[in-house]
Amino acid sequence: MAKAKKKATRKDAAPAEGATTTVAAPAATGKKGKRVKAPKAAETKAPPPVDLEALRKPVDEARTALAVAEAEANEMTEKARAMVAGAKDAYRKAVAPYREACRKAEVPCEFEGGRGANVSEKVSFEVERVEKGVRVAVKGKPGTSEVIPLAALKESINKAAYAFCEKHVGPREKVGNKGGSLSNRLRAVLR
Numbered sequence: 650m651a652k653a654k655k656k657a658t659r660k661d662a663a664p665a666e667g668a669t670t671t672v673a674a675p676a677a678t679g680k681k682g683k684r685v686k687a688p689k690a691a692e693t694k695a696p697p698p699v700d701l702e703a704l705r706k707p708v709d710e711a712r713t714a715l716a717v718a719e720a721e722a723n724e725m726t727e728k729a730r731a732m733v734a735g736a737k738d739a740y741r742k743a744v745a746p747y748r749e750a751c752r753k754a755e756v757p758c759e760f761e762g763g764r765g766a767n768v769s770e771k772v773s774f775e776v777e778r779v780e781k782g783v784r785v786a787v788k789g790k791p792g793t794s795e796v797i798p799l800a801a802l803k804e805s806i807n808k809a810a811y812a813f814c815e816k817h818v819g820p821r822e823k824v825g826n827k828g829g830s831l832s833n834r835l836r837a838v839l840r
């Protein structure tokens with residue numbers, strides 16, 4: 650088989666005799682081997698003159714309009730608060746006699762609102778660590794002093810506190826969460 654002749658290309662061609670060869674500088678490449686364009690020469694054009702006074706006038710007008718709008722909004726907010734306060738006051742004045750009549754008639758009032766009365770009177774506890782346990786008493790009630798043994802407290806502080814409150818203060822449904830405050834006091838003493 651005969652070999653085919655290879656065509657000569659510009660690269661393969663030898664330079665003509667007497668001609669000088671120059672080597673081109675390698676092209677600049679960036680990340681991932683891509684060619685980077687050379688930066689153009691910076692053109693030094695003078696920016697056109699700007700009339701600052703002409704631009705400042707709309708800014709000043711907009712700032713003034715903003716201040717006026719904020720003042721109007723504040724005024725409207727104050728008026729709205731005054732209206733609501735007046736309406737609440739009128740409602741309280743109208744409901745008070747009705748509630749009183751409902752109480753006298755021993756009928757539940759459907760217009761209950763605001764803060765309700767306390768569930769029970771305030772109770773404070775005297776808590777002191779003693780040799781065999783913790784001495785607990787209700788302040789202001791003589792004869793409520795009791796020593797809760799350490800074994801009962803190690804088993805459950807909450808059970809011991811609620812048992813004491815059931816016995817000396819009253820049932821939880823009527824007196825509220827007095828046992829919770831006593832159990833917190835007991836934990837503080839036992840630390």
